[in-house]
């Protein structure tokens with residue numbers, strides 16, 4: 160047994176800087192240390208167990224410790240533990256994975272470029288948007304629009320897309336030329352009796368007004384997550400993406416779909432783009448690509464983007480971009496095995512079955528006085544916590560009721576995500592119906608506790 164001074168917690172505090180963490184608070188309260196995990200259950204170093212209803216960071220749809228993925232990594236590492244793709248070098252796992260991805264991707268996608276993380280995939284997408292318009296001799300077309308509340312990553316360019324002010328503050332970000340339009344949050348931002356369609360039209364009109372004000376010849380691309388995950392699983396209002404794409408086409412602006420969370424069945428379709436009628440020019444994916452077992456991401460592109468890259472690489476001597484671990488053989492082998500497992504489980508039919516059980520559980524929760532709204536598709540859902548269920552009155556911004564529910568849930572052995580006054584769920588695809596029921600039981604207890612605390616009942 161470690162002495163207190165030499166405990167894992169003390170060593171963590173002494174040596175480790177955590178991402179997305181209040182560093183002062185961390186010094187005072189220390190870390191929550193995970194010891195091991197299996198299926199949808201996580202076990203800490205004090206023997207507590209937690210039902211994970213959000214697949215880690217939306218990334219472990221086959222649950223924890225999947226034997227086949229461990230074996231795929233091991234076998235590949237024994238055969239070829241490293242190989243890069245620079246300067247015409249290649250290897251079978253990367254070739255096979257690119258082929259497989261294109262076989263399940265939207266038809267307009269023509270080529271694949273690998274990286275390790277979602278942020279990198281979005282960074283590359285930004286570079287390719289610029290590369291493309293430079294190839295067309297339109298270097299002034301370079302501004303990029305995304306949405307407030309969006310999450311596209313943490314690296315310098317990807318976080319400039321991200322619409323979270325706390326991730327820009329004191330970092331001298333966002334970079335110039337990154338603009339943000341409204342978050343499409345119908346429940347929170349609709350006006351009076353405005354319908355979803357009218358709300359979507361208003362947002363598309365606002366987007367068009369911004370483009371015109373900026374000068375359409377300077378606007379290059381629009382980035383969007385089909386479902387805004389880190390924003391709290393916010394679904395687009397009816398007709399939103401159709402209207403937005405109408406505006407983008409009018410001004411020759413590219414659409415980049417960030418499928419880092421929504422890819423591989425999460426929304427009930429293979430891609431969020433298919434679920435919401437999006438025709439992307441570029442599409443990033445990660446996370447479920449390798450079921451979270453090893454880091455790998457991919458950027459898929461249409462033929463017109465690829466043709467521009469060909470031209471540019473001819474002009475400059477090469478496509479002068481790359482990452483050491485892009486398409487790493489072990490990561491690619493694990494991703495291939497992951498896609499094989501999805502195929503064997505008849506992914507979309509399987510998710511449709513689970514989704515109906517998930518919906519039953521969440522609809523049951525909707526009767527709770529703290530729950531004002533439920534948004535869900537496939538196996539991703541967000542719940543809006545409200546002060547007054549009757550009127551739909553929201554809790555004041557910054558009250559972070561979601562944190563209170565997350566803390567109560569943790570005490571009841573349930574993990575989910577929170578964002579402001581929303582809580583979000585994205586369970587693993589291997590979750591059982593009983594475990595979905597258990598999410599409901601634990602969540603209701605947590606909501607009851609927070610309701611009693613806030614409303615004195």
Ligand SMILES: Cc1ncc(COP(=O)(O)O)c(C=O)c1O
Pocket residue numbers: 216275276277278279281310311312313384388389417418419420445
């Ligand atoms: C939609 C979306 N895009 C990009 C990212 C960034 O991915 P990564 O953390 O792998 O860089 C995330 C991470 O959660 C995400 O949710």
